Amino acid sequence: WRDEIQIDDAAMNKYAEGDEVDIKADVTNRCPTGCMNWDGKKLAIDDDNCVKCMHCINVLHRALRPGKDRGATILLGAKAPIMGGALLSSVMVPFISMEPPYEDLKELTEAIWDLWGEHGNNRERVGEFIQRVGLGNFLEQIGLDPIPEMVIHPRTNPYIFYELDGDDDE
Incomplete structure (x- = not known):
């Protein structure tokens, strides 16, 4: 998906009231980009910084869903x-x-x-x-x-070398 994660607030409240998941420790603190914030009542997600790792959706599967604009990522060559x-x-x-x-x-x-x-x-x-x-x-x-x-990996050499066309001073 590429739009916002769907949040069911009623289901989030059930998770908050229950003992099965510590939302702060098990979800927001384990987000790789830190794009989630739980204030004890409401979950806020910064979708621009979300890398869509699916951890939060897997843990809070009744409260969170992928966005509605769904598709596929094409990978090749492994x-x-x-x-x-x-x-x-x-x-x-x-x-x-x-x-x-x-x-x-x-x-x-x-x-x-x-x-x-x-x-x-x-x-x-x-x-x-x-x-x-x-x-x-x-x-x-x-x-x-x-x-x-x-990009498979970033450049190891930060320098860019170039030659000016028509530079015959040598």
Whole structure:
């Protein structure tokens, strides 16, 4: 989902009155971004800072629900071989609405299959193919724009080197 978490205040009051869950200790203090606040009567959620880890929804399953604008996140390229190290997947599409007839998903899948089928080596997985040709080239060929969620790891070198065109002073 990508909108606000739905809160049922009546169910929250039942959790507050009961002994099964300590809302402050078990929910708000364990939120990875600290986007929740419980004042003893009302739960406040800063949805802009929520990373949608689902911990609060799993613990308070009668009181909290995901938002109504639901879809899927498309990840691609993971594998866990025995000899080499594990390769984590990359986020290709952070949110895509999943409504029939699913044309957006079908078009993306066909573009990936066509590119991989045409240029992939024998027994090469999609993740290995992306590493070989480069994520930028792969995205350009399938028609996706790069976004920050696709970064595998941040730069290790903060410096950017460049050359001015036509600088022949050397």
